[in-house]
Amino acid sequence: MSIQIVFxxxxxxxxxxxxxxxxxALFRExxxxxxxxxxxxxxxxxxxxxxxxxxxxxFLSHFHGDHVNGLPGxxxxxxxxxxxxxxxxYGPRGLRRWFKTLHELHILRPGFRxxxxxxxxxxxxFEGDGFHxxxxxxxxxxxTWGYTLIExxxxxxxxxxxxxxxxxxxxxxxxxxxxxxxxxxxxxRQITPSQVLGPARPGLKIxxxxxxxxxxxxxxxxxxxxxxxxxxxxxxxxxxSAHQRGHSTSADAARCAREAGAQRLILTHISQKxxxxxxxxxxxxxxxxxxxxxxxxxxxxxxxxxx
Amino acid sequence: MSIQIVFxxxxxxxxxxxxxxxxxALFRExxxxxxxxxxxxxxxxxxxxxxxxxxxxxFLSHFHGDHVNGLPGxxxxxxxxxxxxxxxxYGPRGLRRWFKTLHELHILRPGFRxxxxxxxxxxxxFEGDGFHxxxxxxxxxxxTWGYTLIExxxxxxxxxxxxxxxxxxxxxxxxxxxxxxxxxxxxxRQITPSQVLGPARPGLKIxxxxxxxxxxxxxxxxxxxxxxxxxxxxxxxxxxSAHQRGHSTSADAARCAREAGAQRLILTHISQKxxxxxxxxxxxxxxxxxxxxxxxxxxxxxxxxxx
Numbered sequence: 256m257s258i259q260i261v262f263x264x265x266x267x268x269x270x271x272x273x274x275x276x277x278x279x280a281l282f283r284e285x286x287x288x289x290x291x292x293x294x295x296x297x298x299x300x301x302x303x304x305x306x307x308x309x310x311x312x313x314f315l316s317h318f319h320g321d322h323v324n325g326l327p328g329x330x331x332x333x334x335x336x337x338x339x340x341x342x343x344x345y346g347p348r349g350l351r352r353w354f355k356t357l358h359e360l361h362i363l364r365p366g367f368r369x370x371x372x373x374x375x376x377x378x379x380x381f382e383g384d385g386f387h388x389x390x391x392x393x394x395x396x397x398x399t400w401g402y403t404l405i406e407x408x409x410x411x412x413x414x415x416x417x418x419x420x421x422x423x424x425x426x427x428x429x430x431x432x433x434x435x436x437x438x439x440x441x442x443x444r445q446i447t448p449s450q451v452l453g454p455a456r457p458g459l460k461i462x463x464x465x466x467x468x469x470x471x472x473x474x475x476x477x478x479x480x481x482x483x484x485x486x487x488x489x490x491x492x493x494x495x496s497a498h499q500r501g502h503s504t505s506a507d508a509a510r511c512a513r514e515a516g517a518q519r520l521i522l523t524h525i526s527q528k529x530x531x532x533x534x535x536x537x538x539x540x541x542x543x544x545x546x547x548x549x550x551x552x553x554x555x556x557x558x559x560x561x562x
Numbered sequence: 563m564s565i566q567i568v569f570x571x572x573x574x575x576x577x578x579x580x581x582x583x584x585x586x587a588l589f590r591e592x593x594x595x596x597x598x599x600x601x602x603x604x605x606x607x608x609x610x611x612x613x614x615x616x617x618x619x620x621f622l623s624h625f626h627g628d629h630v631n632g633l634p635g636x637x638x639x640x641x642x643x644x645x646x647x648x649x650x651x652y653g654p655r656g657l658r659r660w661f662k663t664l665h666e667l668h669i670l671r672p673g674f675r676x677x678x679x680x681x682x683x684x685x686x687x688f689e690g691d692g693f694h695x696x697x698x699x700x701x702x703x704x705x706t707w708g709y710t711l712i713e714x715x716x717x718x719x720x721x722x723x724x725x726x727x728x729x730x731x732x733x734x735x736x737x738x739x740x741x742x743x744x745x746x747x748x749x750x751r752q753i754t755p756s757q758v759l760g761p762a763r764p765g766l767k768i769x770x771x772x773x774x775x776x777x778x779x780x781x782x783x784x785x786x787x788x789x790x791x792x793x794x795x796x797x798x799x800x801x802x803s804a805h806q807r808g809h810s811t812s813a814d815a816a817r818c819a820r821e822a823g824a825q826r827l828i829l830t831h832i833s834q835k836x837x838x839x840x841x842x843x844x845x846x847x848x849x850x851x852x853x854x855x856x857x858x859x860x861x862x863x864x865x866x867x868x869x
Contacts, residue, residue, distance in 0.1 A: 294631075328628070349667040362631070
């Protein structure tokens with residue numbers, strides 16, 4: 256099992272031919288989740304080969320145009336595609352008001368149910384099958400939320416040899432132990448799951464921190480994550496300007512990943528000013544070596560370690 | 563002198579790689595005018611080589627997403643480009659409300675003056691240097707306005723030979739006659755401009771009719787136009803479905819151009835259903851031969867006949 260990440264837009268501020276504005280697609284077991292939805296995200300989706308109909312939910316970090324301007328058009332196109340399934344959208348306060356205005360002006364009249372969720376505070380926002388998405392407040396110029404997708408723990412591996420040694424007959428008793436039940440054998444012995452199951456196996460955790468200055472919320476989202484997607488609008492050394500504008504440097508992002516004990520870092524929200532990506536990367540890798548820079552339409556796979 | 567038309571988006575409904583959603587750029591004497599602004603119009607502008615900073619005014623036909631969703635992002639990018647000049651935007655009622663919501667949510671905070679004009683009725687809406695833009699109501703599913711750019715008449719050609727025959731001395735008197743003044747020669751004779759000027763020369767007229775069913779407003783916009791840009795979402799023979807959906811067929815567009823006495827017709831707002839463009843064209847050309855179909859980024863030049 257793995258989760259695929261496809262970067263649909265990796266630039267900051269305004270769309271450029273080589274870097275569109277912010278959007279990240281996360282594909283997990285047939286379902287697609289978008290984090291932010293800048294202008295032309297639907298065109299990038301088409302280019303990526305991902306199926307817009309597979310979108311299950313969209314998570315908006317904040318109401319700056321380069322993170323949300325593609326949403327009305329995407330929903331309009333899903334309507335023309337005759338989508339019937341409901342769509343969940345999470346974002347800051349004001350989300351409902353925006354959609355109300357779009358609806359009343361006729362700019363957007365979705366043909367399917369759009370459930371709007373204004374994030375009220377940190378914690379779980381979306382519950383999926385075998386995972387959930389949680390949010391934390393970030394620190395940007397306006398109300399901003401980061402998100403993290405956390406897979407449920409799976410039960411430990413079933414030790415077949417041990418089960419046989421204990422004299423447990425093959426069949427339904429195996430399943431009951433795997434589901435966490437204590438069973439009683441025909442000879443009266445009780446067997447607990449821990450006698451035949453290895454330690455519980457953690458699921459994957461993927462964090463999205465964009466846009467923000469270094470803050471507790473980002474650290475919490477990134478805690479022990481398998482992958483942290485973090486903005487890096489500025490390069491190491493530009494911390495003062497970056498923080499004044501509510502942004503991070505690539506070194507800030509690396510410090511977040513290191514302090515959070517994360518496994519891997521991918522930088523996004525790259526400014527068009529930075530043509531020398533080596534400089535962006537250097538400042539991060541000296542702090543957190545397992546760092547990469549996203550490119551538009553680049554795909555990354557995050558694999559579970561214990562298959 | 564000529565006017566350049568660049569089609570930025572020529573599709574209907576949703577953006578496709580080969581046809582983006584609606585926008586037409588009109589370039590005249592260093593100034594750029596946009597008619598509609600669908601999603602990713604700013605990216606198309608970049609691809610076209612036109613300079614977004616040259617935009618003087620934007621005219622919105624109606625509030626369906628595929629005609630307006632690119633506007634917030636375009637203005638956001640003009641702000642990042644440090645634009646200082648004011649920008650005039652014309653559109654249906656609700657334009658101010660839309661911008662108010664975008665402003666209050668922080669989605670769009672222009673860094674320059676944006677003058678919003680809600681069209682109140684037919685007639686002149688924009689006065690430029692040597693031309694104006696007028697509007698007429700179209701007939702679509704929501705409030706919709708078509709636009710026509712009309713250059714001022716220029717004075718007739720100055721007949722130098724005739725002026726010499728009349729004994730008018732070269733110099734400032736020529737200029738006064740060209741400006742329409744009657745002059746008195748030193749021998750007491752009065753010379754009127756009509757004695758030395760040819761007939762007034764009409765300027766160019768370019769009409770934009772999108773989206774609409776056949777209607778008086780479209781006919782009025784197209785009257786004697788040098789170029790009519792008209793939607794053709796459906797092909798000839800599909801009139802019933804077209805009109806039910808508030809749209810025109812290519813034959814409807816051709817009839818409009820013919821009845822209006824226009825010179826040239828370019829069809830746009832082409833549905834992705836119509837892969838056979840010959841069929842779209844055939845239905846129009848049998849009625850109005852001088853018809854073409856727009857393609858994204860295609861450029862057309864409209865020349866004054868009497869240079």
